[in-house]
Every structure is written in C-alpha cells, then in structure tokens.
Amino acid sequence: MSNAVIRKTLISLAVAGAATLAQADVVIGVAGPHTGPYAAFGEQLWKGAEKAAADINAAGGLKGEMIKLVKADDACEPKQAVSVANRLVDSDGALAVVGHFCSSSSIPASRIYEEAGVLMVTPASTNPTLTDQGLPNVFRVCGRDDQQGDVAASYIVDVLKAKRVAVIHDKDTYGKGLADAMKSTLNAYGVKEVMYEGLTRGEKDFNALITKIRSVDADVVYFGGLHSEAGPLVRQLREQGSKAIFISGDGIVSDEFVSVAGSPKYVDGVLMTFGAPPSSYPSGKKVIKEFRDSGYEPEGYTLYSYTAMQVVAAALSNNNLDPVKGSEWLKSHSVNTVMGKKDFDDKGDLTVSDYVMYEWDAQGKYHQVN
Amino acid sequence: MDIVLQQLVNGLTLGSVYGLIAIGYTMVYGIIGMINFAHGDVYMVSAYITAIAIALLTFFGIESFPIIIIGTLFLTVAVTGAYGWVIERIAYRPLRNSSRLSVLISAIGMSLILQNYVQLSQGANQQGVPTLLTGAIRFTVGDGFVQITYMKLLILFISLLGMGVLTYVIQKTKLGRMCRATQQDRKMASILGIDTDKVISTVFVIGAMMAALAGVLVTLDYGAFDFYVGFIIGIKAFTAAVLGGIGSLPGAMLGGLILGLSEALFAGLISSDYKDVFSFSLLVLILIIRPSGLLGKPEVEKV
Numbered sequence: 001m002s003n004a005v006i007r008k009t010l011i012s013l014a015v016a017g018a019a020t021l022a023q024a025d026v027v028i029g030v031a032g033p034h035t036g037p038y039a040a041f042g043e044q045l046w047k048g049a050e051k052a053a054a055d056i057n058a059a060g061g062l063k064g065e066m067i068k069l070v071k072a073d074d075a076c077e078p079k080q081a082v083s084v085a086n087r088l089v090d091s092d093g094a095l096a097v098v099g100h101f102c103s104s105s106s107i108p109a110s111r112i113y114e115e116a117g118v119l120m121v122t123p124a125s126t127n128p129t130l131t132d133q134g135l136p137n138v139f140r141v142c143g144r145d146d147q148q149g150d151v152a153a154s155y156i157v158d159v160l161k162a163k164r165v166a167v168i169h170d171k172d173t174y175g176k177g178l179a180d181a182m183k184s185t186l187n188a189y190g191v192k193e194v195m196y197e198g199l200t201r202g203e204k205d206f207n208a209l210i211t212k213i214r215s216v217d218a219d220v221v222y223f224g225g226l227h228s229e230a231g232p233l234v235r236q237l238r239e240q241g242s243k244a245i246f247i248s249g250d251g252i253v254s255d256e257f258v259s260v261a262g263s264p265k266y267v268d269g270v271l272m273t274f275g276a277p278p279s280s281y282p283s284g285k286k287v288i289k290e291f292r293d294s295g296y297e298p299e300g301y302t303l304y305s306y307t308a309m310q311v312v313a314a315a316l317s318n319n320n321l322d323p324v325k326g327s328e329w330l331k332s333h334s335v336n337t338v339m340g341k342k343d344f345d346d347k348g349d350l351t352v353s354d355y356v357m358y359e360w361d362a363q364g365k366y367h368q369v370n
Numbered sequence: 371m372d373i374v375l376q377q378l379v380n381g382l383t384l385g386s387v388y389g390l391i392a393i394g395y396t397m398v399y400g401i402i403g404m405i406n407f408a409h410g411d412v413y414m415v416s417a418y419i420t421a422i423a424i425a426l427l428t429f430f431g432i433e434s435f436p437i438i439i440i441g442t443l444f445l446t447v448a449v450t451g452a453y454g455w456v457i458e459r460i461a462y463r464p465l466r467n468s469s470r471l472s473v474l475i476s477a478i479g480m481s482l483i484l485q486n487y488v489q490l491s492q493g494a495n496q497q498g499v500p501t502l503l504t505g506a507i508r509f510t511v512g513d514g515f516v517q518i519t520y521m522k523l524l525i526l527f528i529s530l531l532g533m534g535v536l537t538y539v540i541q542k543t544k545l546g547r548m549c550r551a552t553q554q555d556r557k558m559a560s561i562l563g564i565d566t567d568k569v570i571s572t573v574f575v576i577g578a579m580m581a582a583l584a585g586v587l588v589t590l591d592y593g594a595f596d597f598y599v600g601f602i603i604g605i606k607a608f609t610a611a612v613l614g615g616i617g618s619l620p621g622a623m624l625g626g627l628i629l630g631l632s633e634a635l636f637a638g639l640i641s642s643d644y645k646d647v648f649s650f651s652l653l654v655l656i657l658i659i660r661p662s663g664l665l666g667k668p669e670v671e672k673v
Contacts, residue, residue, distance in 0.1 A: 034494075200602070208634040215373040232593070260594040
C-alpha cells in the first residue's frame with residue numbers, strides 16, 4: 001500500500017470514528033433567555049425540556065440513543081439568537097431545537113435552522129410571522145398572537161363591555177404584534193381604541209404615559225409586552241389612582257410579575273390570556289405531580305417546553321433521527337403529549353388553539369376566569 | 371390643565387433623578403477629562419445594595435419607615451462610595467498617564483464586569499423590593515386632580531438636599547477648593563502640595579454616592595430592578611450631563627431637569643413612542659447652538 005492510500009484510509013477511519021462518536025447522543029438545543037432580564041422564562045424552558053429528556057431517556061431514549069441537551073442562551077436578543085443558532089448547528093451538531101422564547105429571537109434563528117435542516121419547535125413564540133414565513137422545519141406548541149388577540153378583544157367587548165380602551169405595547173416583535181392583533185379585532189368589533197402608544201423596554205418610569213392614560217379616561221388598558229415592563233406599568237397606574245382594568249397576554253405568566261409590580265395588591269384583578277391550564281389535560285397530571293414532588297412549580301411555559309421536547313422526540317424517533325423527514329412527518333401525524341394530542345397544520349401551527357382568560361388575585365396567583 | 375401640571379410633576383421627579391446620576395459623569399469629566407461609562411452600573415449596584423440593606427434592617431426587627439429609609443440611605447451610600455473608590459483604584463488610576471482612549475476602554479470593561487458580577491452573584495432574574503411608603507397628596511385642579519406621591523416628594527427633597535450639600539462642599543470647603551484647583555490645572559495643583567490622586571479618588575466616591583442616592587430612591591419608588599437597569603438610565607444621565615455642559619455641576623442638575631421635563635411633556639402631550647427621539651433632538655439642537663452645553667465653559671486651547 002502506498003503512503004497516500006494509508007493516509008487516506010486513516011483519515012476516513014478517523015472521520016468515521018468521529019461520526020460514530022457524534023452519533024452516540026442525539027444533541028438537542030434548548031434555546032432561550034437563560035440570562036438577562038427574561039431569564040425566568042429561560043428557566044421554565046430549561047426545566048421542562050430537561051425533565052422531558054430525562055423521562056424519554058429513562059424509557060430507552062430515541063431509537064436506543066440518549067438525548068443530550070445543550071443550553072443556548074439568546075438573552076432575548078435577535079443578534080445573539082442568530083449566533084447561538086449558528087453555534088448549535090455548526091459546533092454542537094444539534095438535530096433539533098426546543099426554543100426560542102422571544103419571537104424576535106425565534107424568527108431570525110428559524111432561518112438558520114432551516115438552512116441546516118434542523119427541526120425547530122418553539123414552546124412560546126406566538127408572533128404570527130414565525131410560521132407565516134413558510135419554513136418547513138418550524139413548529140410551535142403554543143398559539144398565535146392573532147388568536148390570543150381575538151380572545152382578549154372579544155373579552156373586552158363582550159364581557160367587560162368596555163368602550164374606552166388604551167392599547168400600549170413595548171415596540172418589540174412580540175409585544176407590538178400582540179397589541180396590533182388585539183387592536184385589529186377590537187376595531188372589527190366596532191370599538192376604536194382611545195390611545196395607541198409604545199414604551200421603551202428596560203425603562204421603569206412610565207408616569208408620563210400613565211398620566212396620559214388617565215387623561216383619555218380609559219377603562220381598559222391592554223398591554224402587549226413582558227412582565228418586566230408590565231409590573232412597573234400596573235403599579236404606577238394604580239399609584240396614580242387609575243381603576244382601569246389591566247389586560248395583557250402570555251408575556252406576563254411568571255411569578256416575577258408580582259415581585260416586579262412590588263406587591264400582590266397591584267396585580268390583583270389583572271387579566272391575561274394564556275393557553276388552557278396544563279392541569280386540565282389528564283395526561284399532564286402525573287408530570288405536574290413529579291415536578292411538584294421535586295420542589296419545582298411548573299408555571300408558565302414549563303409544560304409547553306416539555307411538550308415541545310415530546311414533539312421533537314416523536315418526529316425524530318419515527319424517522320430514523322432525520323430532522324428533515326421528521327418535519328415532513330409532523331404535518332401529517334399527531335403527537336400525544338402531556339398537554340393532550342397535538343396536530344400541526346402545513347405552516348407548523350397547532351390546528352386547535354386553546355387560549356383562555358386568566359385573572360391574577362390578591363395573593364399573587366393566577367387562575368382561569370370562568 | 372391638570373394633565374399638564376401632572377406631567378410637570380412627573381418630569382420634575384424623573385429629572386431630579388437624572389440630575390443626581392449626571393453629577394457623577396460631570397464631576398469625573400471635569401476633573402480628569404474621561405467619561406466614566408461604568409457609572410450607570412454603579413447606580414445598578416446601589417439598587418442591589420438597597421434591597422440587601424432593607425432585608426438586613428427588617429431582619430433585625432426594624433419596622434418603622436423613617437429608620438429603614440435613613441438606615442438604607444446610609445448603608446447604601448457608604449457601600450456604593452466604597453465601590454466608587456475601588457473602581458477608580460483598579461481600573462483608572464493605573465492608566466492615569468496613558469491616552470484618554472485606554473481609560474475609556476477600561477471604563478467600558480468595568481461596566482461589563484460590574485454587570486456580569488452582579489448577574490452571577492445575584493442571579494439574572496428581575497428583583498423587587500416591597501412598597502414601603504404609600505399614599506399621595508392630591509390637589510383638585512378644574513375637574514381633574516394633580517397628585518404627587520409621598521415617595522416622589524421624598525425623591526425631590528432628598529435630591530435637592532444632596533445637590534445643595536454638594537454645591538456647598540465644592541464652593542465653600544477646603545476639599546472643594548482642592549477639587550476645583552485640580553480641575554483647573556492638575557500639574558500646578560500637585561506642585562502646590564495638593565495630593566491630586568486623593569482628590570480624584572474623592573471625586574469618584576462623591577459621584578458614586580450621588581448615584582447611590584438616586585439608586586435608593588428610585589428602587590424604593592419603582593420597586594423593580596435587574597442587573598441591566600443601569601444602562602438606559604446611565605445613558606440618559608450622561609445625556610443630561612452633556613446637555614447642561616459636561617464638567618459643570620449646576621449644568622448637570624439643570625440638564626437632568628430639562629431632560630426629565632422634556633421627556634414627560636413630550637410623552638404625555640404628544641407621543642411616548644418618540645420621546646427619546648425628541649430628547650436627543652433637543653440635545654443636538656442645544657449642542658449646535660452652544661457646543662459646550664448650556665452652562666459649560668468653552669474649552670480653552672492651552673498653548
């Protein structure tokens with residue numbers, strides 16, 4: 001054998017060896033804001049995905065191979081989302097991603113996953129654009145903001161019978177998208193908002209804005225955004241003596257909303273739209289109990305993240321760990337999850353959305369409004 | 371009418387907070403000609419110390435509000451002052467004789483270090499302190515009302531007091547004379563026997579203490595903060611310092627008030643989407659007319 005041939009053989013052996021090593025685990029990324037002001041949501045995503053992966057591995061893994069999770073931190077910043085997406089795809093060799101959290105991160109990251117043929121299932125990004133882009137690999141196990149906005153708008157019109165609605169958003173993809181969706185349904189009902197304005201993410205003083213809300217005499221304030229701004233906003237609203245009903249979306253489902261608002265008394269009566277409580281699905285009871293036994297309350301998006309991991313697992317294990325075929329497969333098969341049976345349409349949205357209205361109480365807990 | 375008055379109240383309290391933080395930027399610039407980009411993060415650190423101080427005081431069974439607020443102010447201002455001293459000592463003094471650019475980069479590095487240090491040691495989550503002082507004074511105006519919460523009154527009172535004391539110290543005391551001498555000509559001051567390194571340290575400590583005053587007051591008022599909270603308010607305070615004339619103490623206060631009022635009035639009467647655009651346009655306009663800010667002295671080129 002000539003030297004060149006030996007060298008080639010050695011190289012191919014080495015490559016094959018490396019490939020086998022990489023095949024030993026199925027790498028799945030969990031992408032979200034693991035640090036930064038929205039880290040509470042990143043924790044929900046991680047806890048849910050971690051438990052789902054542990055449960056799947058305990059039951060034999062995917063085709064006998066173990067799931068290995070990789071944390072990818074985007075801090076809810078679009079630029080960082082793109083760079084962690086590239087890292088997941090290139091150096092971690094992820095086959096699928098559970099995430100991201102913020103829509104403004106999910107949308108740019110989704111294109112990188114599409115190019116690399118990686119399956120993406122987001123537990124939380126609700127902005128319609130994400131699936132409207134028409135990428136074949138993108139799915140979500142939550143609803144869409146237009147559905148969420150519909151639920152909020154019809155509640156405002158039918159139940160609250162409000163005429164003077166102030167619409168506030170945080171100028172971000174998610175917050176503004178949600179506020180716009182709510183506004184357009186509201187207008188379709190024939191109610192014109194009395195005010196439509198944006199605030200700056202990261203600021204804490206909204207007094208000027210609130211004085212303006214007071215001046216237009218709003219009886220409902222609808223806010224599209226996250227709890228870090230919603231907390232100070234609702235607190236300053238109450239401090240200025242406004243009794244307007246405060247409604248927001250699924251961006252405030254975290255206990256932190258109460259601590260940011262300063263006291264449970266400020267969040268008392270705040271309404272929000274969010275998916276039907278996971279405990280209403282019989283299949284979720286066992287997992288919820290196990291979470292609680294381990295000392296963790298599976299609030300907000302924890303079970304959505306668990307569900308997303310189950311969807312990823314079903315797509316991969318039924319298609320020989322091929323994420324591209326898995327994406328195709330998901331569009332024609334339903335998956336049994338802790339949150340019931342999930343079916344996806346051609347865009348990757350759930351066929352059934354389950355938004356309901358919740359109310360926060362004076363103890364700082366939320367429960368479904370009947 | 372009531373709405374305009376209310377916006378004036380909102381703007382005044384916001385502006386006095388900007389002014390307090392702007393003092394740190396302007397004094398440091400005045401004395402060594404550098405922009406201390408870590409200053410916003412010193413403010414952020416003081417927010418965390420506030421929460422720790424409140425927790426400590428309540429842990430020792432103190433429940434009366436005046437004692438808690440005085441204790442918290444005292445503890446936070448002292449600890450944050452120490453931070454100011456340490457930061458100057460490790461990040462800026464070793465670079466005293468190098469180019470301005472190196473110090474600037476060192477300041478940006480310090481800012482990142484502080485953010486990440488707080489994030490790692492305190493967690494990335496949103497933090498909150500409970501509401502301690504509630505209630506407000508209301509004036510009926512026409513068919514509406516104007517209100518100012520007791521907390522906002524306290525903010526106005528303490529910031530005015532802080533600024534007053536500082537002005538007195540700079541104008542009337544020996545320490546103030548040393549500061550002004552160092553500001554005018556550092557080399558000459560040191561020849562005349564002033565320990566300029568010590569004066570510069572003192573200026574950093576004073577700047578940090580003023581930021582801590584703002585940190586305590588704002589944290590008690592809004593109740594919410596995280597490790598990133600120094601960024602926006604730092605930028606705003608820096609703008610206020612430039613607006614008023616960087617290097618000038620009354621300029622920082624004036625700049626803070628103008629910025630706070632313009633934000634509140636624009637957000638309240640026109641649109642909150644573009645209030646920052648408005649504030650920065652105002653800044654550009656003022657700098658075109660008066661390149662060294664409202665109360666700044668034009669830099670004289672020394673030959």
